[in-house]
Amino acid sequence: MSLSRSLLPIAVLVAAGCGHRPAAASGLRVVSLVPSVTEIIYAVGAGGVLVGNTNQCDYPEAAKGVYKVGDFMTPDLERIVALRPGLVFLTLPMHQQLLAKLKEMKLPVYVSRPADIPAAFKEIDTVARLLGRKAAGDSLVASMRKRFDSIPAFADTPRVYVEISGTPLMTAGGGTFINELLARAGGRNVFGSSLQEYPVVDPEAVLKADPEVMLLLHPDMSVRDVASRVGWGGIGAVKHGRIYDKLDEDLLFRPGPRVVDGVVLLAKLLHPGQ
Amino acid sequence: MQKRLLPGWVGIILLLVASAALSVAVGPGGFARTNLGAVMDLRLLRLALGIIAGGVLAVVGASLQGLLQNPLADPFTMGVASGAALGASLTLVLGRTAGAFAPVGGFAGALVTMLVVYALARVRGRVTVTGLVLAGVIMSFLFSSLVMLVMILGRRTLGEAVYMMMGHLGVVFTGKTVWLFGAAAVLAVAGCAWFFSMSRSLDIMSSGEEAAETLGVDTQRVTKTVFVISSVLVGVVVSFTGAISFVGLVVPHLVRMLFGPAHRRVLPGSFVAGAGILLLSDVLARNIVPGGLPLSIVTALVGVPFFIYLLRSRL
Amino acid sequence: MNAIELSGLAFGYGERLLFDGFNLEVASGEFLGVIGPNGAGKSTLLRLVSGLLRPASGSVRILGQDLGALGRREVARTLGVVLQENPFAFDYSVSDVVMMGRNPYLGRFQSPGRHDREAVNSALEFVDALFLRDKRINSISAGERQRVVLARALAQEPAILMLDEATSHLDIAHQQLIARILLNLNRQGKTVVFLSHDLNLAALYCSRILLLDRGKAVACDVPERVITIELIRSVYGVEPIVTRHPESGRPQIMLPTASGG
Numbered sequence A: 001m002s003l004s005r006s007l008l009p010i011a012v013l014v015a016a017g018c019g020h021r022p023a024a025a026s027g028l029r030v031v032s033l034v035p036s037v038t039e040i041i042y043a044v045g046a047g048g049v050l051v052g053n054t055n056q057c058d059y060p061e062a063a064k065g066v067y068k069v070g071d072f073m074t075p076d077l078e079r080i081v082a083l084r085p086g087l088v089f090l091t092l093p094m095h096q097q098l099l100a101k102l103k104e105m106k107l108p109v110y111v112s113r114p115a116d117i118p119a120a121f122k123e124i125d126t127v128a129r130l131l132g133r134k135a136a137g138d139s140l141v142a143s144m145r146k147r148f149d150s151i152p153a154f155a156d157t158p159r160v161y162v163e164i165s166g167t168p169l170m171t172a173g174g175g176t177f178i179n180e181l182l183a184r185a186g187g188r189n190v191f192g193s194s195l196q197e198y199p200v201v202d203p204e205a206v207l208k209a210d211p212e213v214m215l216l217l218h219p220d221m222s223v224r225d226v227a228s229r230v231g232w233g234g235i236g237a238v239k240h241g242r243i244y245d246k247l248d249e250d251l252l253f254r255p256g257p258r259v260v261d262g263v264v265l266l267a268k269l270l271h272p273g274q
Numbered sequence B: 001m002q003k004r005l006l007p008g009w010v011g012i013i014l015l016l017v018a019s020a021a022l023s024v025a026v027g028p029g030g031f032a033r034t035n036l037g038a039v040m041d042l043r044l045l046r047l048a049l050g051i052i053a054g055g056v057l058a059v060v061g062a063s064l065q066g067l068l069q070n071p072l073a074d075p076f077t078m079g080v081a082s083g084a085a086l087g088a089s090l091t092l093v094l095g096r097t098a099g100a101f102a103p104v105g106g107f108a109g110a111l112v113t114m115l116v117v118y119a120l121a122r123v124r125g126r127v128t129v130t131g132l133v134l135a136g137v138i139m140s141f142l143f144s145s146l147v148m149l150v151m152i153l154g155r156r157t158l159g160e161a162v163y164m165m166m167g168h169l170g171v172v173f174t175g176k177t178v179w180l181f182g183a184a185a186v187l188a189v190a191g192c193a194w195f196f197s198m199s200r201s202l203d204i205m206s207s208g209e210e211a212a213e214t215l216g217v218d219t220q221r222v223t224k225t226v227f228v229i230s231s232v233l234v235g236v237v238v239s240f241t242g243a244i245s246f247v248g249l250v251v252p253h254l255v256r257m258l259f260g261p262a263h264r265r266v267l268p269g270s271f272v273a274g275a276g277i278l279l280l281s282d283v284l285a286r287n288i289v290p291g292g293l294p295l296s297i298v299t300a301l302v303g304v305p306f307f308i309y310l311l312r313s314r315l
Numbered sequence C: 001m002n003a004i005e006l007s008g009l010a011f012g013y014g015e016r017l018l019f020d021g022f023n024l025e026v027a028s029g030e031f032l033g034v035i036g037p038n039g040a041g042k043s044t045l046l047r048l049v050s051g052l053l054r055p056a057s058g059s060v061r062i063l064g065q066d067l068g069a070l071g072r073r074e075v076a077r078t079l080g081v082v083l084q085e086n087p088f089a090f091d092y093s094v095s096d097v098v099m100m101g102r103n104p105y106l107g108r109f110q111s112p113g114r115h116d117r118e119a120v121n122s123a124l125e126f127v128d129a130l131f132l133r134d135k136r137i138n139s140i141s142a143g144e145r146q147r148v149v150l151a152r153a154l155a156q157e158p159a160i161l162m163l164d165e166a167t168s169h170l171d172i173a174h175q176q177l178i179a180r181i182l183l184n185l186n187r188q189g190k191t192v193v194f195l196s197h198d199l200n201l202a203a204l205y206c207s208r209i210l211l212l213d214r215g216k217a218v219a220c221d222v223p224e225r226v227i228t229i230e231l232i233r234s235v236y237g238v239e240p241i242v243t244r245h246p247e248s249g250r251p252q253i254m255l256p257t258a259s260g261g
Helices: A035-043 A077-082 A096-104 A117-130 A134-149 A177-184 A203-209 A223-227 A249-253 A259-270 B002-025 B036-067 B080-094 B096-100 B102-121 B129-153 B158-166 B175-197 B199-205 B209-214 B219-241 B247-259 B263-288 B295-314 C042-050 C072-078 C094-105 C114-126 C142-155 C172-187 C199-205 C229-236
Strands: A030-032 A050-053 A087-090 A109-111 A159-166 A169-171 A213-216 C002-011 C019-027 C031-035 C057-062 C079-082 C160-164 C191-195 C208-213 C216-221 C241-244 C251-254
Touching: A030 A035, A035 A050, A035 A117, A077 A096, A087 A096, A096 A109, A109 A117, A117 A134, A117 A177, A117 A259, A134 A259, A159 A177, A159 A203, A177 A249, A177 A259, A203 B036, A213 A223, A213 A259, A249 A259, B002 B036, B002 B247, B002 B263, B036 B175, B036 B199, B036 B219, B036 B247, B036 B263, B080 B102, B080 B129, B080 B158, B080 B219, B102 B129, B102 B219, B129 B158, B129 B219, B158 B295, B175 B199, B175 B219, B175 B263, B199 B209, B199 B219, B199 B263, B199 C094, B209 B219, B209 C042, B209 C079, B247 B263, B247 B295, B263 B295, C002 C042, C002 C191, C019 C042, C019 C191, C019 C216, C031 C042, C031 C172, C031 C199, C042 C057, C042 C079, C042 C160, C042 C191, C072 C079, C072 C094, C079 C142, C094 C114, C094 C142, C114 C142, C114 C172, C142 C160, C142 C172, C160 C172, C172 C191, C172 C199, C199 C251, C208 C229, C216 C229
Parallel strands: A030 A050, A030 A087, A087 A109, A159 A213, C031 C191, C031 C208, C079 C160, C160 C191
Antiparallel strands: A159 A169, C002 C019, C002 C057, C208 C216, C241 C251
């Protein structure tokens, strides 16, 4: 991953599109292709340097008004370049090709890809420094850590099944961020040993794993539909009605300032009454 | 000629029974103590789905090959399979409750495809076989691309799109959709029976449309009927399992090698052999790799050696 | 009663009419030859008579009945057609192919019975192809195949038989064989309509010849009055030499040598 800093003043250019805010006094123009990084940028008070983000960058509210360079999955290279950014945040593997092209054009890029919670904390720190907001970053991380450490260690770790899709059955595997969150929230992802990030699983495997809690992270089916699945009646989660849907998925998938909120959310579901 | 029939039948029936037994006995669920009954439920449903899907796809393939006088015809050639996948994927990305009714979406998709292909193929009020093939192939390409587009726009993972396009039997049935499947199964068997009753007409049509007319076959009616029933059957199956390719194309040829081209033998033979081969492919697909491979990969890998073996043994 | 009656027939592909006000009467028991240059409308005429094409206006009557009023199966029981091209996508056995000719007599759920099998056998016997019974249709020679397709038409037990270029790709032995078969059929009382490019063959065997040119009946008469230098010249643009066949006295043509000047 390449890392470079550019605080050279850049002439103000008129960029196409609506919602554009003039460059901040420091002259740094930042494009964020990663919703979690966008959140970090605002959380450390550097929202003013953001000149472009993606359609999926929707938190906080202010992020919605920023010029959109496209989808998180498919950002538009031309739009990015037209903004003459001094720094572009992206992630892998989604932006593999884009990364190559931006490097060719000698545009400064930063690849954000925190694999676990400690890495997420460090990421906030790094981004804050890049944007000259070290102090804000430090205090944010400190308050997050405090909250994080106040989460108790849990005696029981219920088995959890995370469903990403219903047709076919897809779950979150070992390398995913949500897997990390679950672990910290005192749960055990029944497919946590899978090497794939989002493997397709056989319904029988779910039966065999007999999860105690199910998280439905897709809008396809309601809790009632899942509970009425043929042959699933014997699963612990179904029997005790511990199937949860309509969760704020951004809390669970974005390694940003709200990770602790994600952990807390999960902890409350997994250990009600604690 | 008669002597060769019996071993052929024995062979494919044995294949079906063996595949069915394997399908029920082997699986990732093992024989979990607490959930044994539930696992069997899942497996039996999977078995039923596999038999219906394999049988229907093979029978439709055989009928289309006869009707279109084209050994390369199959549900995909007609665009119907892709259309069904498109319909199913549309309902999937459109929303919550819609997702549980993907079968209806697939059905609708197949119907719409059928109407479009039919309209494209109409020349002066007549539907020609050439027209159907051309229109079908074009629509097949178009709809395959559209499925990918819909999946991308709907922010679906690539994995889901792959399984829609390449098929799987690991369908989870809810209380509601099980009934839907039951109705679909009855429809499927009825449709296949109807094709069987048209055996003679299909035989004659495979020797040329004009010749068939002169022999007293109502080619327009046969064409329309086969097309409509094929669309319905394929639409329903694909909406449950995604698009499983290769079965409709290869199985009829295998069966013809065993029994000769007469449809009164090829159609029932295709049902049995198609079910057996699909179940066998599924057993392999779900047990080799945890989570399972998309079915079309395995049907191709299983089907081709079979084909080569039979081809060589006859030469 | 005439076997075939066309009156006021009009038909065209696209804008222009090929046949306009076309009339023809084919008597029962006739052996009619239909000749004419490419594009004259021979094949189209066959398709109009057999119902494969619908005329824009005018009527087609088969054995006194209007074609439109007859059901497809009834037509198939009366009229047997042998088309020029007979591709078989799948390798049926010869007996299976000829059994297809019994289709007009078999109900949807009916299996062929003894009478059907007998009809198939006698049809094959008539064309001297019984020994081919169990062979595959795509593994026999062109001449044998032609006889099988003819047998299929005969299995329909039709009163009228129409053939499109039945001898085109065959060697002279097979040509003569087919011609002899048709003659025998005609002697049995069947009406035979024989479309051909082979003027000599038609002249040798047919009782009447219809000479078509661009949808018009230039002549429809006994061979002596149709195979004449004037008519052949005016329709084909070729100046033939007309002689008499030494055995039957029928007119035969020979082409002059192409003199390049």
